[in-house]
Amino acid sequence: MTEPLNTMPENEQPVLNISGLSTVYNLKIGQVKSVTDVSFELARGEILGLVGESGSGKSVTGLSIAGLITAPGRVVSGSVLLHGQELTTLSENALRAIRGNDISIIFQDPMTTLNPVLTIGQQFFEVIHAHRKCSYSQAMKEAETALIEVGIPAPRERLDNYPHELSGGMRQRVCIAISLINKPSVVIADEPTTALDVTIQSQILHMMQRLVRERDVAMIWVTHDLSVVAGFCDKLAVMYAGRIVEAGPVQQVLSNPAHPYTAGLMDSIPGDCLPGSRLEQIPGTQPSPLQLPSGCAFRTRCKYARNECAEKPPEVAVGSGRTAQCFFPLTEVQNVRRK
Amino acid sequence: MIAFIIQRLLQGAGVVLAMSVIVFVGVFAIGDPVELLINPDADQLTRDAVAHSLGLDQPLWRQYLIFLWSAVHGQLGTSFVFNIPAIELILQRLPATLELALGATLLAITIGIPLGLIAGLFDNSWFSRVIMAGSIFGFSLPTFWVGLILILTFGVWLGWLPVFGRGETVAVFGIEWSFLTLDGLAHLALPVLNLALFKVALFIRLTRASVREIVPQDFVRFARAMGIHPSRVLTRHILKNIMIPIVTVIGIEFGSVVAFAVVTESIFNWPGMGKLIIESINQLDRPVIVAYLMVIVVMFVFINLVVDLLYAVLDPRVRLGSTSR
Ligand SMILES: Nc1ncnc2c1ncn2[C@@H]1O[C@H](COP(=O)(O)OP(=O)(O)O)[C@@H](O)[C@H]1O
Ligand SMILES: [Mg+2]
Numbered sequence: 226m227t228e229p230l231n232t233m234p235e236n237e238q239p240v241l242n243i244s245g246l247s248t249v250y251n252l253k254i255g256q257v258k259s260v261t262d263v264s265f266e267l268a269r270g271e272i273l274g275l276v277g278e279s280g281s282g283k284s285v286t287g288l289s290i291a292g293l294i295t296a297p298g299r300v301v302s303g304s305v306l307l308h309g310q311e312l313t314t315l316s317e318n319a320l321r322a323i324r325g326n327d328i329s330i331i332f333q334d335p336m337t338t339l340n341p342v343l344t345i346g347q348q349f350f351e352v353i354h355a356h357r358k359c360s361y362s363q364a365m366k367e368a369e370t371a372l373i374e375v376g377i378p379a380p381r382e383r384l385d386n387y388p389h390e391l392s393g394g395m396r397q398r399v400c401i402a403i404s405l406i407n408k409p410s411v412v413i414a415d416e417p418t419t420a421l422d423v424t425i426q427s428q429i430l431h432m433m434q435r436l437v438r439e440r441d442v443a444m445i446w447v448t449h450d451l452s453v454v455a456g457f458c459d460k461l462a463v464m465y466a467g468r469i470v471e472a473g474p475v476q477q478v479l480s481n482p483a484h485p486y487t488a489g490l491m492d493s494i495p496g497d498c499l500p501g502s503r504l505e506q507i508p509g510t511q512p513s514p515l516q517l518p519s520g521c522a523f524r525t526r527c528k529y530a531r532n533e534c535a536e537k538p539p540e541v542a543v544g545s546g547r548t549a550q551c552f553f554p555l556t557e558v559q560n561v562r563r564k
Numbered sequence: 565m566i567a568f569i570i571q572r573l574l575q576g577a578g579v580v581l582a583m584s585v586i587v588f589v590g591v592f593a594i595g596d597p598v599e600l601l602i603n604p605d606a607d608q609l610t611r612d613a614v615a616h617s618l619g620l621d622q623p624l625w626r627q628y629l630i631f632l633w634s635a636v637h638g639q640l641g642t643s644f645v646f647n648i649p650a651i652e653l654i655l656q657r658l659p660a661t662l663e664l665a666l667g668a669t670l671l672a673i674t675i676g677i678p679l680g681l682i683a684g685l686f687d688n689s690w691f692s693r694v695i696m697a698g699s700i701f702g703f704s705l706p707t708f709w710v711g712l713i714l715i716l717t718f719g720v721w722l723g724w725l726p727v728f729g730r731g732e733t734v735a736v737f738g739i740e741w742s743f744l745t746l747d748g749l750a751h752l753a754l755p756v757l758n759l760a761l762f763k764v765a766l767f768i769r770l771t772r773a774s775v776r777e778i779v780p781q782d783f784v785r786f787a788r789a790m791g792i793h794p795s796r797v798l799t800r801h802i803l804k805n806i807m808i809p810i811v812t813v814i815g816i817e818f819g820s821v822v823a824f825a826v827v828t829e830s831i832f833n834w835p836g837m838g839k840l841i842i843e844s845i846n847q848l849d850r851p852v853i854v855a856y857l858m859v860i861v862v863m864f865v866f867i868n869l870v871v872d873l874l875y876a877v878l879d880p881r882v883r884l885g886s887t888s889r
Pocket of ligand 2: 284285
């Protein structure tokens, strides 16, 4: 089936190995296939950029990995291996012991992620205490160190603050520090900078990159913004309508996209456009998740689509460690012409 | 903090003063108590004498000033009917009503909040639906009718519980309490249940609505995503947030039970303030009516102050003393 993306040393076992993961939401109006047959691997210290338009299934992928899908959603198939241990069959209690401890999540909106009636220190304590025996004062020492690491000045005072007393950027730093406090080996960051303004965004990006490298954390960086992944991620996985349509080492994918959707996403980044030239846009809109087109879900918007695309597209290798789910992946020549 | 309390107390004093004018004029408009107090056959001279002895021959504004002057000295007039200070009369009856109100509020909290939590957390389960359906009855059945049904069922048919008066009482610090004796508790049971029923329904619905609002929020999802135990998420993260609206309603509801226990007290012949005020209105015992209303106003001002202080304790976003609230 899916070929793993080979950017890790040969002998090292991946920290996280996802294969064939599918999650659906059973709603009254029908079944939403939010995530379909998603596979990828992640090694220590590696950052995977998970990109795609909003609604493409990025968040649901993250939640499925952490076992956080709740009714009416359900993980219907696939496997999630963490250090070789299967998570999809674990009991809720065993999963709970892993969440926030070995797998951590950072959510999008720092304004709503922290509990408004608990101090920052108390929220650290909650997360530490959930996984190990620890006195409150010991927890505060750890929290203080963690706050320094994410670049928060006067950390001791911050611990007695309530969330509303901190700015948005500050709160996201706190969320990051909290989610890293138990030294997880996998972090799922679900658009953690989307709600912040641009300067703070890049500060946090750099800080995250440093922390991930220092601690050898494997990270999934979810974003709808292709422009941030270039200098930041090692690997890229592009999602469309619940599927990973293209994956591979970030530089190669960006310099030579194989899937027309990836190419379309890149053409719609304003910064990469020549001054004066027209900003391309992918025509049409995402199909309703309740009624996806047969075969390749992108074919209704794809300028290269032919009749064959109504069948399920094959997953083709388009270079070392690169795959694309497409009948007619773009060639280098096509890409040159595209520019 | 201190400044806030002082500010609120001054505001409260203003409210009390304004209410005293309204109450005084309102009660004056109800009718002439002299007509009710004396023999209809009495001559004009007797009438004038009675009116003069009660201070009713004075113009309204002077009556008010006299009332205010004595109020400042802790006297809210003397009952026309009982001929003892009105405030004393009310304070005698206050413990009985407080007992009812506290009992009903406690019952409503201890039943209503847990049931509301269950209904909110397990929204789609059959037992949640049963709870919610039950709460509709609690809401819509009239208190007097429920009271009569309770009397019929537990008092008349089953004969389990007394339905009349306070039963045996014990004096603590010179105040008589029913809840300290077994007989008194038995007497308390039905009126408390009667008063609590509506409030149980109210707390069920309020708690459920608050839970349903808090549970989908990001910080609850984050707590779960960080592996915090569900029971801890409930007590530490959800409950702490929903207590904010609940405390307000507890305050208001407690006040309203004290103030409006009239129906239940009448049905169960409970010698509390509600029964006193009904009797006093029937007899146009003006000082008692005025004193009663003043006591109620002061109580509400006090409850609001306590609720505001609790609010600030529970919700760090609330700042005491800011005039924006
Ligand atoms: N709780 C839910 N109930 C129903 N549908 C959901 C739910 N969460 C996500 N979905 C659906 O799953 C699809 C993917 O959503 P999501 O993963 O949130 O997208 P994004 O890529 O923007 O993070 C969407 O079509 C969305 O409607
Ligand atoms: Mg999302």
